[in-house]
Amino acid sequence: MTGQNVVILGATSAVAERYARLHAARGARLVLAGRDAKRLAAIAADLKARGAADAQVALVDLALPQDGFDAAWTAMSAKLEDRVDTVLVAYGILGDQKAAERDITEMTRQLTTNMTSACAWLTVAANYLERQGEGTLIAIASVAGDRGRQSNYVYGAAKGGLALFAQGMAHRFAGTKVKVLTVKPGFIDTPMTDGLAKGGPLWATPEKVAADIDTAATKGATTLYTPWFWMGIMMIIRNLPGAIFNRMKI
Template identity: 65%
Template sequence: MSRTAIIILGATSAIAQQYARLQAERGARLLLVGRDSERLAEIAADLTLRGAETVEIPDMDLTAPTDGYQAAWTSLASRLGERLDIVLLAYGALGHQDAAEADPAETVRLLNANMVSACAWLTAAANHLERQGHGTIAAIASVAGDRGRRSNYVYGAAKGGLALFMEGLTHRLAGTPVRVLTVKPGLVDTPMTDDMNKNGPLWATPAKVAADIDKAIARGRTVLYTPWFWRPIMLVIRCLPRVLFHRLRL
């Protein structure tokens, strides 16, 4: 029986690591892509001990522009063999809203890190899986993309754009064996959010989010709010009249 073959883009993220651990315990074949080679090596060693059949760790800056996304993707995928089962895109940058407002170049950096480069890699992955006739593509967006808010609208715009792209990709691949999952986490206790106040019941752990992603892929879901309560919360926020919404400091 062939083991599940998985590519994780942005494998050093806390959520990605937890997801990789779940798959390693099932003996998966993993390819972890990131730009921190030393950290990737540490993660790979841990996953091997947990039972992964193979762990490949090509180091690459996924946000760096290139003219050869499809060729680069083909080279990555070939390292796992002929069959690829799951692609998880997990990288991104929260940044600081005030810095983006002060410097248009920072706005461009955040849009590229969270949306533009991600959409390029997702296109390459979709082309590969469509030709293969099998597989699942999952990408981590954010509830921040559901409505623009003064506190993080640059990050939110990028993640909202990514979610809209994934919606279109879902439509494109409808009727094919390829599945597409858009993941919308809420507040997650990761190093990326270390400068935020983490008190309160809305915070989730990376392990919780990873487990939810794993279940959603297995069930063929197309959109996942994680934890579940973010779906009704964001529904309320999206439906607030503009006059009332503008009075809130969100």
């Protein structure tokens, strides 16, 4: 994993930034994609100070790139002289469930951002890695996608769809040098979750999640629940009988 060329889509997210720092310490060259030019520039400077061989910025609306996904990807990979070792798809919005229930436009925006556009990036990047002959593709989904719940089923449906898509892609490349990792985090203490009550053993730090992703990717894993105990929690939730599950307010 030393000195890799890494593309991070959604580089201003807390987990993505911590993940980038791990690669920076190994002398990686990075492309940081997102919409916030000032924030991206600050992150790039910080990564260089932490040891990155290079950190360049790609200003792009990841949910709807102006010039299309293919053109945007070509521009990003060119910054790394057309060699990409790892791609992290880390952007998304938590969204407002109640607003999505009332407003079809809002529901569509959430689904497009969290699933449709992310699947498009996975496809463009996967085809690139396939032509290259190797590489690692990482998609951050969520435990929310394991079973639909009244509190966040629009977000959960998007992340569940993304997870299924990435898992199918991993199957597509089974036995090759292209690896696809689906990440299913639980609660993470980040700005994205500032509207939620935080605290307790179920909450993880961005540093913990980033380290788990790094380890799983190094091992060539295809699915990661992080922290680890979410695998057991979601197994229970997935298998609860409907009669019991439907009485729960979650």
